[in-house]
Each structure stands twice: as structure tokens, then as C-alpha cells.
């Protein structure tokens with residue numbers, strides 16, 4: 001990249017505009033905090049511009065936007081916030097972000113165009129420097145320019161930017177639009193900003209008007225055309241949010257496939273930007289992998305599986321399941337219909353099957369919880385088997401308690417393990433037991449009433465019933 005030691009070391013200031021109310025989102029939350037590909041719109045933009053290594057980053061936010069402030073402090077601690085209490089236009093927002101002492105080059109972009117890439121911004125800034133213009137506008141041609149500011153040219157030179165609502169029918173035909181990304185010479189921009197008016201349909205100070213102002217002062221204004229218009233799609237409503245999310249999904253899937261991951265149906269596979277997947281992993285249809293998930297090579301995820309912040313080691317299979325903040329060891333098998341909740345750690349070769357819910361539990365190598373169980377706050381050793389319909393009774397209504405299970409343990413089906421309780425190495429529990437006392441190593445724990453058969457009860461108490469007739473027939477046949 002041209003950045004090293006060159007033109008971009010001269011980028012003095014980056015301003016991100018994020019104070020708009022986002023009215024068209026019809027949301028209780030600021031627009032820039034809505035997410036695509038697992039990150040807020042603000043994070044996408046700030047990450048892209050942070051890589052440019054401008055000397056300072058300022059983000060213009062609206063009043064009472066503590067939510068935005070918090071988010072920003074997590075993305076880039078060095079970023080400064082500038083308050084624009086009353087939303088009075090992009091021109092006003094930029095004016096507030098520039099001080100009397102600033103000079104040099106500023107890059108301005110909007111917080112609602114999350115698909116922009118550092119690479120494109122890089123080329124754009126190189127071009128701006130080369131041309132020596134007072135302002136360069138990043139433009140692009142779009143199939144449907146509705147809603148964007150149009151680049152009006154005179155003798156092929158950019159003359160002004162006109163907003164959709166203020167445009168004449170002829171101007172609305174123009175398909176070259178303003179992406180909302182600009183580079184300016186700061187002192188010339190400062191002069192132009194002082195000449196802004198509010199004579200437009202929104203009664204706001206438009207940053208876009210500085211173009212005509214600079215021209216009228218005889219300053220050079222140039223444009224740089226972005227070739228892939230999808231990079232500049234702005235998000236103003238939730239329909240556009242979905243459009244951009246779909247483009248992100250395709251970008252991410254494409255990159256993963258080229259890196260050696262099989263994605264059977266990219267259209268139904270949603271993977272966050274922050275996810276890492278090893279080669280030869282296979283992602284089956286209807287799958288979402290979110291957050292800080294790491295998938296090892298050769299693992300198979302899906303179909304219809306959601307993983308949030310999970311680590312899945314190589315060769316493991318997770319299908320038709322929902323897992324959150326869990327670790328799944330190498331060659332383990334999870335699913336179908338398994339729910340792994342926060343703090344589940346499965347060692348290698350573990351099997352967790354249908355209708356099993358697990359939370360805050362560790363399961364040792366090769367152990368199995370194959371059917372219909374709840375496992376909470378447990379430590380299970382190696383090669384143990386938890387029978388169908390076992391419940392780890394971990395909660396007494398006040399506190400959670402732990403259950404410990406050793407190695408090579410066989411828990412009988414339908415056991416209730418009332419915590420705190422511990423089952424020693426090699427021990428068994430009888431099916432249907434309620435176990436509330438420790439079972440020593442090698443013992444069989446039985447916790448149920450002994451069975452009693454009352455002979456002839458049906459013939460006596462249910463005389464004339466179909467059951468009685470069936471029993472009688474059996475008796476006679478003897």
C-alpha cells in the first residue's frame with residue numbers, strides 16, 4: 001500500500017459523522033449502533049479509517065449519545081468525540097469538528113456506510129494529494145441513485161452536489177452520486193464552511209454545498225470514482241441495513257471459500273467478520289456463526305446450527321444445535337437438537353446428543369451424554385456415560401451446587417443427581433434413582449423404593465375391565 005512513509009503520513013485528521021438521528025431507522029437506538037456482520041456500523045467505519053493512520057480521529061455524535069460514546073471507546077480509545085447537540089446538518093457537524101489550529105488534510109466520511117474499505121480510501125487519498133485540489137469528492141455510479149446527492153458537472157468538471165429533495169427532474173436522472181466521503185485542505189474547507197446557508201428543503205447546513213462555494217472562489221475541486229458502488233451503500237433504513245448485511249455475508253463467505261472452507265449454501269450461511277475458520281471445515285446450510293467463534297480445520301458445522309463465541313476444535317461435528325460461549329473438543333459430536341450454554345467445555349471425542357441442555361460444565365475425553373438430559377454445574381471425568389433423561393439437579397431455589405462425576409462412571413437412565421453430590425471413579429447408579437448422597441468409587445448407588453407386585457389385584461379391583469379379561473385369558477392359557 002502507498003501508505004508507508006508516503007502520502008498518507010500527511011493525513012492530519014479524520015472526521016466521522018455520526019450525529020444524525022437516524023429517523024428513518026425508527027429505532028430507540030442510534031443508527032450507527034445497528035449491526036451488520038456482527039459489528040456496529042460505527043465499528044466498521046472506524047476500523048477502516050483507523051488503519052489509515054491519520055494523526056487524529058474525531059467522531060461527531062448527537063446529544064445524549066452515551067451509547068455511541070461507550071461503543072467508540074471500545075473500538076478506538078484514541079478517538080475523540082465531538083458533540084453536535086442539535087442536528088443541523090452535515091456542514092454544521094464538520095464545522096464543530098474542526099478547530100482554529102487544524103491544518104493540512106482532512107478525510108470526512110459518514111458513520112452509516114460500513115462497506116468502505118481501507119484500500120479504497122487509501123487510493124482516494126493518494127489521488128487527492130496528487131491532484132493538489134482543495135477538495136476531492138469520492139463519487140460512484142449507481143443503478144438506482146434515489147436518495148443520494150447527485151454530482152452536477154459543467155464541462156465535465158464537478159460544479160456542485162445537489163440533494164435528491166432539492167434536485168430538478170433532470171438532475172435526478174444523474175447516476176453519479178456523492179458517497180459522502182471527501183478529502184479537503186482544512187484551511188480552505190474552514191473558509192467555505194463559514195459561507196454555508198440553510199436554503200434547502202431540510203433547512204440544514206449541507207456539507208455538500210462547500211463544493212459549489214469552493215468553485216465560486218476559484219478553488220480546484222476534483223472527484224475520484226469508486227468502481228464498486230456497493231462499497232458506498234449508505235444505510236438510512238432497515239431495508240438498506242438488510243441489503244448491506246447480505247453484501248457483507250457474501251464478502252465474508254467468498255473470502256472463507258477462497259481460503260479453503262467449504263460453504264455448501266452461501267446464501268443461507270451467516271458468518272460474522274470476527275469469526276475464524278480453518279481449512280477443510282465444512283459449513284452446512286442454515287448456519288450462523290457469530291462473535292469470537294473459532295472453528296478448527298476439518299470441523300463440520302450445521303445444517304441449521306447457531307454458534308456464538310464458541311471454539312470448535314478440528315474434526316468436531318456440530319449439527320442442528322444452538323451453542324453459546326462453549327468449547328467443543330477435537331472430534332467431538334454435538335447434536336442434533338443440543339443446547340450448549342455459557343461455560344460448557346467438552347474435551348475431545350465427547351458425544352452430546354438429542355435434547356440435551358448443558359451449562360457451565362466440563363466433560364472429559366470420550367464421555368457421552370447421548371439423550372434427553374440437563375447437565376448444569378458439573379465436572380464429568382473421562383469415558384463416562386450419562387444415561388437417558390438424567391437431570392443434574394443443581395439449584396435448590398437459592399444457590400447453584402456442583403456435581404462431580406469420576407472416570408468410567410455409568411449413570412443409569414432417569415437418574416436425578418441432587419447437587420452437591422459426587423460419584424466416584426467406576427461407580428454406577430441404578431436407573432430411576434434419586435441420588436442425594438455421594439456414591440464411592442466402584443459402588444452401585446440405588447436411590448428408589450423397592451418394587452412390590454400385588455398378585456391378582458386387577459381381577460379383584462377392576463372386575464369386568466378389558467385388562468381383567470386379558471389377564472384372565474392369560475391365566476386360562478396356562
Ligand code: UD1
Nearest residue numbers: 017018019020087088089090110111148149178179180234
Ligand atoms: C448524505 C449526503 C449525500 C450523500 C449521502 C451518502 C449531505 C447533505 N448529503 O445524505 O449527498 O449522497 O450522504 O450516503 O451531506 N450527520 C451528522 N449531523 C447532522 C446530520 C448528519 O452527524 O446534523 C451524519 C449522520 O449521522 C450520517 C451522515 O452525517 O452518518 C450523513 O447524514 P444522512 O442524514 O445520512 O445524510 P444522507 O441523506 O444520507
Ligand code: CA
Nearest residue numbers: 112234235236
Ligand atoms: Ca446516509
